[in-house]
Amino acid sequence: MDISMAVGLMLGLLGLGAGIAMIAGIGPGIGEGNAVAKACEAIGRQPESKSDVTSTLIMGCAIAETTGLYALIVAILLIFVAPGSFVGLLKDTVNALK
Amino acid sequence: MSGMDPAVRKETGYIALWVILLSVMMEAVFLIIRKWDLSVLLGNLGSAAAATLNFFLLAWTVSKALDKEQPKQAAQRVRATASLRLIGLGAVCALLIGVAHTNVYATLIPLLFPRIALAFRPMKDRNRAPAAAEEEGSDLID
Numbered sequence: 001m002d003i004s005m006a007v008g009l010m011l012g013l014l015g016l017g018a019g020i021a022m023i024a025g026i027g028p029g030i031g032e033g034n035a036v037a038k039a040c041e042a043i044g045r046q047p048e049s050k051s052d053v054t055s056t057l058i059m060g061c062a063i064a065e066t067t068g069l070y071a072l073i074v075a076i077l078l079i080f081v082a083p084g085s086f087v088g089l090l091k092d093t094v095n096a097l098k
Numbered sequence: 099m100s101g102m103d104p105a106v107r108k109e110t111g112y113i114a115l116w117v118i119l120l121s122v123m124m125e126a127v128f129l130i131i132r133k134w135d136l137s138v139l140l141g142n143l144g145s146a147a148a149a150t151l152n153f154f155l156l157a158w159t160v161s162k163a164l165d166k167e168q169p170k171q172a173a174q175r176v177r178a179t180a181s182l183r184l185i186g187l188g189a190v191c192a193l194l195i196g197v198a199h200t201n202v203y204a205t206l207i208p209l210l211f212p213r214i215a216l217a218f219r220p221m222k223d224r225n226r227a228p229a230a231a232e233e234e235g236s237d238l239i240d
Contacts, residue, residue, distance in 0.1 A: 029180030033173035036160060040169035054164055055105045058157045059216060061176075062113075065156060066213045068184050073206050076188070080195050081202055 003094055007087055014086070018078040024071035032061045103161035110154045112222075116215030121146045121208060128204065141200030145208040148190040152183055153212045 039057045043050050121142050128134040159179045163172035187209070194200045 025181070025184045029177045029184075032160075032180050033177035036163050036176045037169035037173035040164060040166065040172045043164060044167075044169075050164070051103075051105060054103055054161055055109065057164070058105060058109050058160050059219065061156055061160055062153060062212060062216055065152075065180070066210070068180070069187070069209050069213070072184060072188050072191070073209060076191055076195065076206060077202070079192075 003091065006090060006094075010086055010090060011083055014078050014082050018075040021071050021074045021078065025068040028064045028066075028068040031064045035060055035064070102158070106154070106157040106161050109157055110150070112219075113153045113212050113215050114150050116218070117146050117150050117208065117211045120211045120214060124204070124207060133201075135201075137199060138201045138204040140198060141194055141202075141205035142208055144194045144198070144200065145191065145205045146211065148187055149209050149212055152187055155179070155183055 035057060039053050043053055124142060125134065125139065128138050156179075159176055163175045166172040166175070191205055191209070194205050195202055
């Protein structure tokens, strides 16, 4: 296997890793949806509590959303930062072995 | 915008204030470690604006979804917009880093500022709770 093929394989695997990391972005949407559905039911039972429920729900949804943001940050790091350092490491290793 | 829930405006204002404060602190840290340049400032500005806008859209969507009669419809609306907001945020970050060549860390760190602001939220509520209880007590005496 020559060095260009190894670099290509590494970049492909990094892209695959970024895609797998983004699977974590699905969860917060589902969780937020469930929370909002339950809040809707609660407001239906007690309409006078709407302002309190809205405020608390916004905070809760923002906290739930953070998980997706972590996944996004990991994916961006894998796409933009990791190739530079990993390709350099690979080239150094190959040169050292020669 | 006139029909906006007051809670949305209040919470977005709180988050925006914290994002500005934390952005200034991050710029100061970059200055101290002598890594500051225009790409840091540009990345911070773009990313902080995107994070605040993301929070505003989240709050707006949630308040609009609560107006719906059917919980299932509300849940579907929030699920759909959550994915769209995440894709939008990713696109903004990719554009900033890939096209505008901003500093990667200065672009990614401000995305977490709203979460840091929320971590400090109980402190604000704790300060407000005794005052509210006192007010309620005086109402009872009257």
